[in-house]
Amino acid sequence: MQVFKFGGASVKDAEGVKNVYRIIEQYQQEKLLVVISAMGKTTNALEALTRSYIAQSDETPRLLQEVRDYHAGIIQELFPPADPVHDEIANVYVELEWILEEEPHDDDDYIYDQIVSAGEILSTRIVAAYLRKMGLKARWVDARGYIQTDNTYREGNVDWETTAQLINRDLRPVLEQEIIITQGFIGGTSENYTTTLGREGSDYSAAIFASCLDAEAVTIWKDVPGVMNADPKLFPDTHKYGQLPYAEALEMTYYGATVIHPKTIKPLQNKKILLQVKPFLALEETGTVIGKEESVVFDVPAVILKKNQILLSVTTKDFSFIAETNLSAIFAAFAEHQVKINTMQNSAMTFSCCVDDEPQKTDALIEVLKKEYKVLYNRGLELLTIRHYTNEVIERLTRDRQVLIEQRSRNTVQYVLK
Ligand code: ASP
Ligand code: MG
Numbered sequence: 065m066q067v068f069k070f071g072g073a074s075v076k077d078a079e080g081v082k083n084v085y086r087i088i089e090q091y092q093q094e095k096l097l098v099v100i101s102a103m104g105k106t107t108n109a110l111e112a113l114t115r116s117y118i119a120q121s122d123e124t125p126r127l128l129q130e131v132r133d134y135h136a137g138i139i140q141e142l143f144p145p146a147d148p149v150h151d152e153i154a155n156v157y158v159e160l161e162w163i164l165e166e167e168p169h170d171d172d173d174y175i176y177d178q179i180v181s182a183g184e185i186l187s188t189r190i191v192a193a194y195l196r197k198m199g200l201k202a203r204w205v206d207a208r209g210y211i212q213t214d215n216t217y218r219e220g221n222v223d224w225e226t227t228a229q230l231i232n233r234d235l236r237p238v239l240e241q242e243i244i245i246t247q248g249f250i251g252g253t254s255e256n257y258t259t260t261l262g263r264e265g266s267d268y269s270a271a272i273f274a275s276c277l278d279a280e281a282v283t284i285w286k287d288v289p290g291v292m293n294a295d296p297k298l299f300p301d302t303h304k305y306g307q308l309p310y311a312e313a314l315e316m317t318y319y320g321a322t323v324i325h326p327k328t329i330k331p332l333q334n335k336k337i338l339l340q341v342k343p344f345l346a347l348e349e350t351g352t353v354i355g356k357e358e359s360v361v362f363d364v365p366a367v368i369l370k371k372n373q374i375l376l377s378v379t380t381k382d383f384s385f386i387a388e389t390n391l392s393a394i395f396a397a398f399a400e401h402q403v404k405i406n407t408m409q410n411s412a413m414t415f416s417c418c419v420d421d422e423p424q425k426t427d428a429l430i431e432v433l434k435k436e437y438k439v440l441y442n443r444g445l446e447l448l449t450i451r452h453y454t455n456e457v458i459e460r461l462t463r464d465r466q467v468l469i470e471q472r473s474r475n476t477v478q479y480v481l482k
Contacts, residue, residue, distance in 0.1 A: 065094070065095040065096075065097070065239060065277055065278070065280060066094050066095065066096050066097075066280060066281055066282075066283065067097050067098075067099065067270050067273050067277070067279045067281070067282045067283070068087075068088070068091075068096060068097075068098045068099070068270075068282075068283050068285065069098075069099040069100075069101075069248060069266055069267055069269075069270035069282065069283070069284045070084055070098065070099070070100050070101065070191075070285050070344070071101045071266060071267075071284070071285075071286060071287075072101045072102055072103060072104050072106065072107070073104070073286070073287045074285055074286070074287065074344045075100060075101070075103045075104075075187055075190075075191060076103055076104035076105075077103075077104070077138060077141075078137075078138050078141035078142050080103075081138065081142060081190065081191055081194050082142075082194075083344060083345070084100075084191055084195075084285075084344075085194060085195055085198050085200070086347075087285065087344065087347060088195060088200065088202075088243065089198070089200065092200055092243065095239040095240070096239070096243045096244070097235070097239065097243075097244040097274075097277065097279075098191075098243060098244065098245050099207075099246055099247070099248045099266055099269050099270040099273060100184065100187050100188050100191055100245065100246070100247065100248060100266070101183075101184060101248045101249060101266040102183025102186070102187050102249070103134070103135065103138065103183070103186070103187045103190075106131060106134070106135075106183035106186070106187070107180060107183050107249075107263070109127065109130060109131050109134070109183075110131065110179055110180040110182060110183050111176070111180060112127055113127040113128055113131065113179060114175060114176050114179045114180060117163075117164055117168060117175070117179070118168050118172055118175060120168070124164060128160065128161075128164065131182075131183075132157060135153065135186050135190070138190065139153065139190060142190070142194050143193065143194070143197065147193065147197065148193070149189060149190060149193035149194075152189045152193065153186060153189055153190070156182055156185050156186055156189065159182070160179065160182050163175075163178055163179060164179075171217065173218045174215075174217045174257070176217065176218055176260070177217045177218060177220075177250075177258050177260045178257070178258050180260060181208075181247075181249070181250040181258045181260060184247035184248060184249050184250050184266075185206075185247060185250075188204060188245050188246060188247050189204060191245055192204035192245040195243070195245065200243060201241065201242045201243060202242065202243045202244075202245050203238055203242040203243070203244055203245065204245050204246070205235065205238075205244050205246040206246070206247070207246045207248075207250055207251065207252075207269065208247075208250055208251060208252030208256075208258055209230065209252060210227060210230050210231050210234070210235065210246075210273075211227055211251035211252065211261075211272055211273075212226040212227045212230065212251060212252060212253070212254065213251040213252070213253060213259045213261070214253065214259075215253045215255075215257065215259065216259070217259055217260070218259075218260055218262065219260075219261070219262045219402065220251050220253075220259035220260065220261055222251065222261075224276075226254075227272065227276060228276040231273065231276040231277060232276065232277070235273075235277070236277060239277075246269075246273070247266075247269070248265065248266020248267070248268075248269040248270065249261055249264075249265045249266045249269060250269075251269075261327075262325075262327075264322070264325050265325055265327070266325070267284055267324050267325035267327075268325045268327040270282050270284065270328070271327070271328045271329075271330075271331045271332050271337075271339075272331060274332065274335075274337050275331040275332065275334070275335050275337065278335060278337075279337055280337065281337060281338040281339070282332060282337060282338070282339050283340045283341075283342055284324065284339070284340070284341050284342070285342055285343075285344035286323065286341055286342070286343060286344060287343070287344065287345070288323065288341075288343065289304045289343050289346070289349060289351065290304045290305065290306075290341045290342065290343070290349075290350075290351040290352030291304070291305050291308060291316070291321070291323050291324070291341050291352040291354070292304055292305070292323070293305065293365065293367060294366070294367035294368075295322075295367075295369065298367075298369055299367055303364045304352065305352050305364075306350065306352065306353070307352065307353050307354070307356050308352060308353075308354045309354075309355070309356075310329055310332070310339075310354060310355050312366075312451075313329055313339070313354045314326070314329040314333075315451060315476070316366055316368060316451065317329065319368045319370070319406075319447075319449035319451075319476075319478075320368045320369070320370035320406070320449065321366070321368045323341060324339070324341065324354075329354070332354075332355065333355065336355065337355070338353060338354065338356070339353075339354040339355055340352065340353050340354070341354070364452070365450050365452045365453050365454055365457045366450070366451040366452060367448070367449075367450055367457070367461065368448070368449040368450075368451075369446055369447070369448050369449075370406065370446065370447040370448075371446050372420065372421050372444070373406065373418050373419065373420065373421060373445040373447045373480065374419055374420075374421035374426055374441055374442065374445065375416065375417070375418050375441060375442045375445055375468055375469065376416065376417055376418075376419065376426075376430070376433075376439060376440075376441045377414050377415070377416045377439070377440045378414065378415045378416070378433055378437045378438075378439055379414040379415075379437060379438040379439075379440075380437060380438075381436070381437060381438055383413065384413075385412055385413065386410055386413055386414060386415050390415070390437075391410075391415065394415055394433065394437075397429060397432050397433055398419075398429065400432075401425050401426075401428055401429040401432070402425060403419050403420075403422075403425050403429050404419060404420065405417045405418075405419055406418045406419055406420065406447055407447060407469065407471055407478045407480065409469055409471060416469065418445065418447050418469065418480045421443055421444075426441075442468065442482075445468065445480055445481060445482060446480075446481045447478060447479070447480055447481075448461060448462070448479045448481055449476060449477070449478045450476070450478075451475055451476050452475060453476070453477045458477060462479055462481070465479075465481045465482065466481065466482040467479050467480070467481060468480045468481065468482060
């Protein structure tokens with residue numbers, strides 16, 4: 065049993081959908097569950113729609129129309145006017161319009177999930193209908209009935225037990241006969257509200273389905289040759305890893321390598337399910353295989369750059385040490401505001417750390433910390449992580465840059481850069 069995942073870039077236009085068909089067609093003898101993200105930049109467009117609706121701006125109808133037009137263009141290239149897909153898609157918009165006609169609910173994160181999830185519903189409706197039109201036995205499945213989460217909107221925590229029960233009860237038998245097409249990124253609560261798993265969370269969805277079904281492997285089809293040692297857009301002379309141990313992949317994604325969502329690795333490692341990252345435009349290529357036991361010799365440093373970082377320094381006001389009591393209070397505030405620490409350091413009176421700058425969360429955190437501590441911050445920074453570093457690479461990447469924090473261990477060096 066295999067799980068495939070196609071991201072937004074692989075279904076950004078009609079050509080992409082046809083390519084997905086070509087790939088799946090080759091595997092139609094396998095038991096296959098396919099997870100798909102929203103098409104192209106749809107999630108960003110739906111985020112803009114959500115903000116506009118919450119602000120009750122006049123732009124809302126136009127933003128919805130843009131989402132409609134984009135999908136209509138793709139549908140028109142793939143289907144004749146009488147195909148049932150048109151009704152399925154129309155229903156998705158009816159539901160969106162119901163939401164948009166009401167007064168906004170007072171929980172913005174709840175609204176976000178109800179609206180933004182439409183991107184995945186649209187993409188999977190279209191792909192499933194196209195596969196059927198091309199003669200494959202494809203069944204559309206609503207992931208919200210299977211991936212069960214708590215009601216932490218925008219970052220749902222999976223209830224693994226219920227999720228595994230539902231998937232095994234209902235989906236395992238279907239896979240004997242049909243290919244399942246379902247959504248990444250979205251889940252549902254016990255009260256049937258929609259949740260999302262965090263941006264770029266479709267990889268994680270694929271891992272959840274794979275874990276619950278004890279799949280042999282998950283394949284993430286991407287617009288890159290595999291897992292690279294650096295982003296080809298940022299650094300020249302990149303190298304593709306043929307194989308990676310789970311731990312190495314986990315470290316790389318944790319530090320900000322965007323090729324795989326960081327939450328993907330754990331469920332797969334726990335069940336020893338292989339994770340393959342393959343280029344969707346070159347089926348014969350092997351990509352990267354994650355999880356083979358033989359260790360890899362790292363002769364190539366991995367370079368990961370995280371942008372839009374904020375450096376926070378939290379200092380005691382009364383010259384007391386920033387010792388365990390203070391640190392646990394500070395960490396509790398970070399946890400409560402769901403702010404994840406990317407790198408940290410401390411001195412006698414100051415705790416410094418670098419986090420993703422999402423002002424919604426970081427501003428609220430800073431306000432709370434200021435009640436007890438002196439808080440200074442510096443925005444618009446970059447966090448550079450180099451695994452298996454060499455002095456030459458460090459020199460090349462930090463030359464002419466102002467380094468605010470440096471942190472070095474045996475395998476990893478990190479720089480917070482201005
Ligand atoms: N469509 C969602 C996003 O863009 C989930 C994903 O692509 O993995 O964040
Ligand atoms: Mg994506």
